[in-house]
Amino acid sequence: MIFFNVPAYTGKEDAYMLEAVRSGKISGDGLFTKKCHEWFERELGCAKALLTTSCTHALEMAAMLIEIQPGDEVIMPSYTFVSTANAFVLRGAKIVFVDVRPDTLNIDETKIEAAITDKTKAIVPVHYAGVGCEMDTIMAIAERHGLYVIEDAAQGMQATYKGRALGTIGHIGTYSFHETKNYTAGGEGGLLIINDERFAERAEVIREKGTNRSQFFRGMVDKYTWVDIGSSYLPADINAAYLYAQLESADAVNADRLASWRHYYDAFAALEKKGIDLPAIPAHCEHNAHMFYLKCTSFEERTAFLEHCKTEEILAVFHYIPLHASPAGKRFSRFHGEDRFTTVESERLVRLPLYYGMGEATRQRVIDVVTSFYGD
Numbered sequence: 001m002i003f004f005n006v007p008a009y010t011g012k013e014d015a016y017m018l019e020a021v022r023s024g025k026i027s028g029d030g031l032f033t034k035k036c037h038e039w040f041e042r043e044l045g046c047a048k049a050l051l052t053t054s055c056t057h058a059l060e061m062a063a064m065l066i067e068i069q070p071g072d073e074v075i076m077p078s079y080t081f082v083s084t085a086n087a088f089v090l091r092g093a094k095i096v097f098v099d100v101r102p103d104t105l106n107i108d109e110t111k112i113e114a115a116i117t118d119k120t121k122a123i124v125p126v127h128y129a130g131v132g133c134e135m136d137t138i139m140a141i142a143e144r145h146g147l148y149v150i151e152d153a154a155q156g157m158q159a160t161y162k163g164r165a166l167g168t169i170g171h172i173g174t175y176s177f178h179e180t181k182n183y184t185a186g187g188e189g190g191l192l193i194i195n196d197e198r199f200a201e202r203a204e205v206i207r208e209k210g211t212n213r214s215q216f217f218r219g220m221v222d223k224y225t226w227v228d229i230g231s232s233y234l235p236a237d238i239n240a241a242y243l244y245a246q247l248e249s250a251d252a253v254n255a256d257r258l259a260s261w262r263h264y265y266d267a268f269a270a271l272e273k274k275g276i277d278l279p280a281i282p283a284h285c286e287h288n289a290h291m292f293y294l295k296c297t298s299f300e301e302r303t304a305f306l307e308h309c310k311t312e313e314i315l316a317v318f319h320y321i322p323l324h325a326s327p328a329g330k331r332f333s334r335f336h337g338e339d340r341f342t343t344v345e346s347e348r349l350v351r352l353p354l355y356y357g358m359g360e361a362t363r364q365r366v367i368d369v370v371t372s373f374y375g376d
């Protein structure tokens, strides 16, 4: 059986988790959380990086930081994970979906401006498969209309747009360290990336249950008290220890994933003459091999393809069912403009197994099973 995903494990995770346990401080903001924060602030050059319990929670914090109020509108693609929308719906926002581009499945930057109303507060680009959205265009639109940009870079760690790390271009960015992502904090975890300095102090407060505890520990205030809304968004230090081991091996993980991705790409290039589409990476984007997908010619062909993989004991999967078609989507959102690509492209996409250390034999078995389906 070939699994769709195997969580990354690089070798030092056990030792670091044990070290965290023995340190006697296993709640949030211990030794390893600090090490992770330093690593991210150095690598990303952001104003502040804060580990969170998930990317979902980092997005919820972003919605609080930009003070989303009931009735505000937030523009995003419908082809995304529920948390991208839910984080803003929780604050009372109405979600306005626009279509995706057929090549990258990222938000179509040319459709955003027409969806803006006087209620629009933010744009949330999602860097699908770790491939950057057209951030220059999106930032220019946001600037013209006085909007915030929150990057859902859940899949984007180690990927860049015009040389800039995904998650560091908008006012705020978020990463996920769920076990299905390229780097994991032992199952669940996330990162809030603050690029706009104005949000840095309040982000610490919101993450610490609405208290000024972080400032208290730094000796900046003499009382630790309730000062704002907030929740418990900091992970246990054991999770940070797991993650820190992966950060130390970040380049090795990235190189290994990219090699597997490239192998698939070369092996499947010949399928393009049968109408199968391969992932498109714009020239100014460096991706991180978060995902390898193929787009079958139709929904029916995809169903048969998935059945074939299952019979051959390979766990290939499809991905998002567009949010605007879901029961909650109907309540909390509207789709602006035509759904030209979101639904049809989502119905023909299939994701192949890809994980750190999958190895040559596993990769070749997947390639053989896929090419046998297409009769090569």
Ligand SMILES: *Cc1c(COP(=O)(O)O)cnc(C)c1O
Pocket (backbone or CB within 6 Å): 053, 054, 055, 056, 057, 080, 081, 083, 084, 126, 152, 154, 155, 175, 176, 177, 178, 189, 190
């Ligand atoms: C994984 C993912 C999330 C949620 O991440 P969690 O850490 O599981 O909360 C949000 N958005 C996108 C695009 C994702 O891929």
